[in-house]
Each structure stands twice: as structure tokens, then as C-alpha cells.
Amino acid sequence: MFIPEEKISEILNTSDIVDIVSESVILKKSGQNFFGLCPFHSEKTPSFSVNPAKQIFYCFGCSAGGNAISYVMKYHGLSFVETVKMLARKYNVVVETRQLDPSKRRELALKESLFTLNKQVMAYYYRLLKQNTKAAGARDYLEKRGITKETVDQFHLGYAMDQWDGVVTFFKKEKIGRQAAVKSGLVLPRKQSSGFYDRFRNRVMFPIFDINMQVAGFGGRVMDDQMPKYMNSPETPVYSKSRILYGLHAAKQYCRKTGTVHIVEGYFDFLSLFQNGIKNTVASLGTALTSEHVRILKGYASTMVLVFDSDAAGINAAKRSIKIFMKEGVDTRILVLPEGDDPDTYVVNHGPEAFLDLVSRAKSVMQFLLKVAMDTHGLSVEGRIRILDDMRPHLADIQDSALRSLHIRELAETLNIDERAVLEKVKEQVVQAQPGPGFVPDNTDDQLLASDPREKQLISLMLHCPDIIPEVQNSGVVECFYSQRLCGIAKIIAGADPHQKAFVNHIMAKMEQDKDRQLIASLAMTEGPGEETDLRNTAISIINRIIRIKKRKENTLTTKIIRAEKGCEADVMELLKLKQQEIRQLHGGQ
Numbered sequence: 001m002f003i004p005e006e007k008i009s010e011i012l013n014t015s016d017i018v019d020i021v022s023e024s025v026i027l028k029k030s031g032q033n034f035f036g037l038c039p040f041h042s043e044k045t046p047s048f049s050v051n052p053a054k055q056i057f058y059c060f061g062c063s064a065g066g067n068a069i070s071y072v073m074k075y076h077g078l079s080f081v082e083t084v085k086m087l088a089r090k091y092n093v094v095v096e097t098r099q100l101d102p103s104k105r106r107e108l109a110l111k112e113s114l115f116t117l118n119k120q121v122m123a124y125y126y127r128l129l130k131q132n133t134k135a136a137g138a139r140d141y142l143e144k145r146g147i148t149k150e151t152v153d154q155f156h157l158g159y160a161m162d163q164w165d166g167v168v169t170f171f172k173k174e175k176i177g178r179q180a181a182v183k184s185g186l187v188l189p190r191k192q193s194s195g196f197y198d199r200f201r202n203r204v205m206f207p208i209f210d211i212n213m214q215v216a217g218f219g220g221r222v223m224d225d226q227m228p229k230y231m232n233s234p235e236t237p238v239y240s241k242s243r244i245l246y247g248l249h250a251a252k253q254y255c256r257k258t259g260t261v262h263i264v265e266g267y268f269d270f271l272s273l274f275q276n277g278i279k280n281t282v283a284s285l286g287t288a289l290t291s292e293h294v295r296i297l298k299g300y301a302s303t304m305v306l307v308f309d310s311d312a313a314g315i316n317a318a319k320r321s322i323k324i325f326m327k328e329g330v331d332t333r334i335l336v337l338p339e340g341d342d343p344d345t346y347v348v349n350h351g352p353e354a355f356l357d358l359v360s361r362a363k364s365v366m367q368f369l370l371k372v373a374m375d376t377h378g379l380s381v382e383g384r385i386r387i388l389d390d391m392r393p394h395l396a397d398i399q400d401s402a403l404r405s406l407h408i409r410e411l412a413e414t415l416n417i418d419e420r421a422v423l424e425k426v427k428e429q430v431v432q433a434q435p436g437p438g439f440v441p442d443n444t445d446d447q448l449l450a451s452d453p454r455e456k457q458l459i460s461l462m463l464h465c466p467d468i469i470p471e472v473q474n475s476g477v478v479e480c481f482y483s484q485r486l487c488g489i490a491k492i493i494a495g496a497d498p499h500q501k502a503f504v505n506h507i508m509a510k511m512e513q514d515k516d517r518q519l520i521a522s523l524a525m526t527e528g529p530g531e532e533t534d535l536r537n538t539a540i541s542i543i544n545r546i547i548r549i550k551k552r553k554e555n556t557l558t559t560k561i562i563r564a565e566k567g568c569e570a571d572v573m574e575l576l577k578l579k580q581q582e583i584r585q586l587h588g589g590q
């Protein structure tokens with residue numbers, strides 16, 4: 001372990017899992033636990049629970065589970081050390097990471113230096129926009145597009161000079177190392193000679209913040225009709241376009257408050273809406289929306305309004321995105337703006353109320369798809385057949401059967417086709433459909449554990465009632481466990497201090513494997529042995545049974561060995577079979 005154990009304990013003691021999970025999941029209290037939609041699998045009804053007393057989380061749907069540290073690791077895709085550092089910073093715990101292994105330390109240092117470098121470059125671009133005489137055109141451009149000074153300041157907009165070595169010179173002056181400079185994606189190596197040149201030239205610059213307010217990357221827009229109109233940072237160790245949504249750092253609190261998020265495409269769409277008071281907005285920056293985007297947004301809003309232009313590109317983008325939103329089971333609305341408008345021009349020309357009025361009349365996904373199909377094929381006999389063909393995969397995608405039959409009836413009525421005929425078509429589709437690559441819960445552990453329910457039961461008892469731990473230790477029962485894996489887990493629990501606050505949480509910190517933490521979470525969150533039963537007696541009886549079974553097994557084995565030695569061939573075979581079983585069990589239990 002690279003970080004001293006007492007530091008991890010300190011972090012676990014000062015952090016609060018409800019707080020941490022609340023940053024990304026909407027939680028509602030129910031009994032002792034909080035429930036919300038799981039960020040790790042697609043679902044419509046909450047099966048993701050957080051227990052504040054034990055400081056752990058567990059999903060009854062996909063079995064993800066753990067403590068605050070494992071949550072942050074899983075959710076943000078961070079390493080253990082990165083997570084501990086992040087939480088330490090958040091809760092003011094001083095952590096030394098000197099013993100970190102060299103490659104990890106380099107990786108961590110690189111990320112930190114990229115964030116610092118991006119921040120410096122953001123300030124550099126911002127200064128140019130504000131002060132440089134050569135940025136007059138950029139200032140005019142922003143003014144013409146209706147961007148106020150306050151918006152420029154709040155989102156730290158900037159300007160990249162019309163030259164090849166602006167950032168290159170800036171890096172030299174600031175003594176930025178070659179590696180960080182290249183990895184930042186802000187400069188590129190020259191093709192003909194040595195040295196570097198600027199990626200962004202003569203563009204208005206938009207820093208892109210991550211959810212923690214760190215500058216992850218940049219976008220730049222030309223001020224005339226040159227192509228490409230927009231350009232974004234490439235993927236870097238701190239910028240991943242499949243996770244980042246422009247403006248979410250500023251919009252998240254408003255999304256929470258309203259329960260709704262508007263998803264637009266471009267920088268100006270976002271800035272215009274935000275500036276006009278429609279602050280629960282994010283921009284996808286023209287990249288295809290991913291399940292990751294949707295899952296991140298689910299932590300802030302339950303209704304998502306996809307706003308598109310009415311041109312063919314807009315409609316196609318809408319159709320592409322819909323599948324992902326449907327799969328994630330969120331309430332999705334599609335708003336196609338009147339012809340010739342984008343969100344920016346619409347809100348500027350008609351005002352925020354008119355925009356919100358459009359939002360309130362936004363179509364459901366099915367209504368939208370039907371309209372697109374009708375516009376494409378028309379309502380001739382042939383057209384209606386084609387519409388039905390277009391619609392059936394979408395209908396088949398609806399998981400909720402009641403909802404599906406409602407839509408089928410609606411479609412049948414609209415097209416004036418017999419409802420049973422529509423139903424038949426959809427059924428064909430359902431049969432054809434391949435099972436998607438969705439989340440498959442890992443059941444292998446459960447199968448393994450089915451063979452030793454008592455050992456699992458004893459572990460569960462220790463978690464629910466740490467007082468019995470001395471009993472477990474004195475009996476030596478753990479050594480008699482049949483499953484190696486459960487034996488390892490039980491040893492860790494039996495070796496822990498039973499009087500520790502949030503005991504389960506601290507046990508998890510000692511587990512090396514994520515699947516072991518998940519098992520602990522599932523045992524601790526599922527109904528315990530019941531409050532009334534005498535836990536101590538239950539424990540003692542389980543302990544005795546495990547020991548007895550072990551002894552009996554040993555005895556049978558010994559007898560068989562003795563008889564085998566005397567030349568009884570049947571016993572030799574039996575012995576070999578038992579041995580084989582045991583070996584299989586040990587390997588499976590690793």
C-alpha cells in the first residue's frame with residue numbers, strides 16, 4: 001500500500017458517502033438508507049442504495065458496492081491513489097505519496113501538470129482577448145454575437161493569436177517541459193523542421209472545464225467562414241470527449257433545482273441560453289452523445305431535453321442520440337427548433353419565455369420518430385408500410401410492456417392499420433433483436449459461494465454484529481473455511497477492531513479486490529440475520545457446524561487413506577475424486 005493506512009482511515013472518518021454520492025446521483029431517503037438511480041447500470045427505478053451509518057453503497061440491480069473511496073474510483077474512473085488524493089484535498093487531510101511506484105507517480109504528476117498548464121494557457125488567451133490590440137476583431141465578433149462581458153469573464157473566453165508560435169513562445173517563457181507541452185495537444189511538432197507550432201490560431205477560445213472546475217481542454221472557433229469552423233483539444237490524459245459536457249460545471253446546480261437539462265450542440269447555443277437565464281443547459285460540442293454522458297447527466301436531472309436545428313443534420317443527430325437515451329431509460333424530450341433557427345438565434349430573437357414555451361411542447365421520443373417517418377414517407381399505403389417498418393425497432397426497444405402497447409395502439413390509430421398487424425411486426429422485431437452489450441452482472445461469485453452458505457453467513461454475522469468477532473477468533477473457525485476466498489475475507493474481518501465506527505467501511509478499505517468489497521457491501525446491505533434472534537448463539541452454532549464438517553471430512557479422508565493403503569481399489573478411486581474436487585474448489589476460490 002502506497003498511502004499509510006491511518007491516512008485512509010482518517011479520510012474515511014472525515015468524508016461522508018451520502019455527500020460524495022449526492023454529487024453525482026439524486027438520492028432520496030427511505031428508512032435508514034438513501035436510494036437513487038444507479039450510475040453503473042441502466043435502470044428506471046432506483047435500486048442503488050447508500051447506507052449513511054455504515055458509510056457504504058450497494059446496488060441491488062448490478063451488485064456494485066463499496067465505500068466512499070471505491071465509489072469515487074468507479075464513478076470517475078480514477079486509480080486508488082488518485083481517489084485518495086482527491087478526497088484528501090476535499091476534506092483537508094494531508095497525505096504524503098512519496099512511496100508511490102514511479103510509473104504511477106509520473107502519470108499523476110503529468111495529469112496535475114496538464115491541469116496547471118491548461119489553467120495558465122486559459123489565462124494567457126483570456127489576457128489577449130481582453131487587452132491585446134490584435135484581438136479587436138475577436139472582441140467585435142463576440143459583441144456581434146451578443147456575448148456580454150460578464151459571460152466572457154465567467155466562462156474565461158479568450159483569443160488565440162493569428163500566428164504559429166503564440167503558445168509555443170508562451171511555453172518557452174514559462175519554462176513548460178517538452179512532455180507536458182506535447183501531451184497538452186496545444187502545440188504540434190513541425191513536419192519539415194524541428195520545433196513546434198500552435199494548434200489554435202486566430203480563433204476565439206473556449207476553455208472546457210471538467211466537473212471539478214479544472215480546465216480539461218479547449219475549443220476554438222474561427223471568426224469567418226473558414227473550415228473547420230470549430231476545433232477542440234484532442235484526447236489527452238485529462239480530456240476525454242466521451243465524458244465531458246461543456247458548461248456542466250456551471251449548470252449543474254440549476255439542473256438539480258429544475259430536474260431538467262437542455263442539451264444543445266455548440267458553444268454559442270450554450271452561452272446564449274445561459275446568459276438569457278436558461279442556465280440548466282449543457283453543450284455536447286458536436287460529438288456524438290455517449291451512455292457515459294447520459295449517466296453523468298442522470299446525476300443532475302431526470303428529464304433531458306435534446307434541442308436540435310430543423311435541418312437534415314439536426315434531425316439525423318437527434319435520431320442517433322435517441323437510442324442511447326432510450327437505453328438509459330431517462331425521460332427524453334426532443335425539441336426541433338423552427339426552420340432557420342438554432343438555440344442561440346432563437347433565444348436572442350424571441351426571448352427566454354418563448355424558448356421555454358417550445359420546451360414545454362417538446363415531443364416525446366416516439367412522437368418525434370413518428371413525425372420524422374411520416375414526413376419522410378407520406379401517408380400513402382406504401383408510405384404507411386414504410387413508416388411501420390421504421391417504427392418497429394423503436395417500439396421493440398421499449399422495455400416497459402404496458403408503455404409499448406400504448407404506443408402500438410397510438411401508431412395503429414395514426415396509420416389507420418389494424419392494431420394486431422402492428423403487434424405482429426413488433427414481435428418479429430423482438431425475436432430478431434440480438435441481446436445488447438448491456439451490463440451483465442457478474443454471477444460467478446454467487447455460484448461459487450452457493451457451495452458454502454455457512455461461511456458466507458458467518459461473515460455476514462460479523463459485519464452486522466462485530467461483537468462476535470472475539471468468539472470467531474478464539475474458535476479458530478476461519479482456518480476451517482472451505483473457500484479460500486471467504487477464508488481470506490473472514491481473516492481480515494476477524495483481525496479488525498470491532499469497536500471502530502462505521503466498521504464495514506473500514507473493512508472495505510483493507511480489501512484489495514473490488515469484487516471482495518462488492519461482496520462485503522452486498523452482505524452488509526442485504527437484510528441481516530434479524531434483530532431479535534440471538535446473534536451470538538447463531539454465530540456459535542454456525543462456528544461449531546463448520547468445524548464439525550471439517551473434522552468429519554478429515555476423518556473420512558483418513559479412513560479412506562488407511563483402507564486404500566490396505567489395497568481397496570474402490571477407495572483409491574473415491575479418494576482421488578475427493579482430492580480432485582478439493583483442488584477445483586481451491587482454484588475456483590482464488
Ligand SMILES: [Zn+2]
Binds near residue numbers: 040048060062
Ligand atoms: Zn447498479
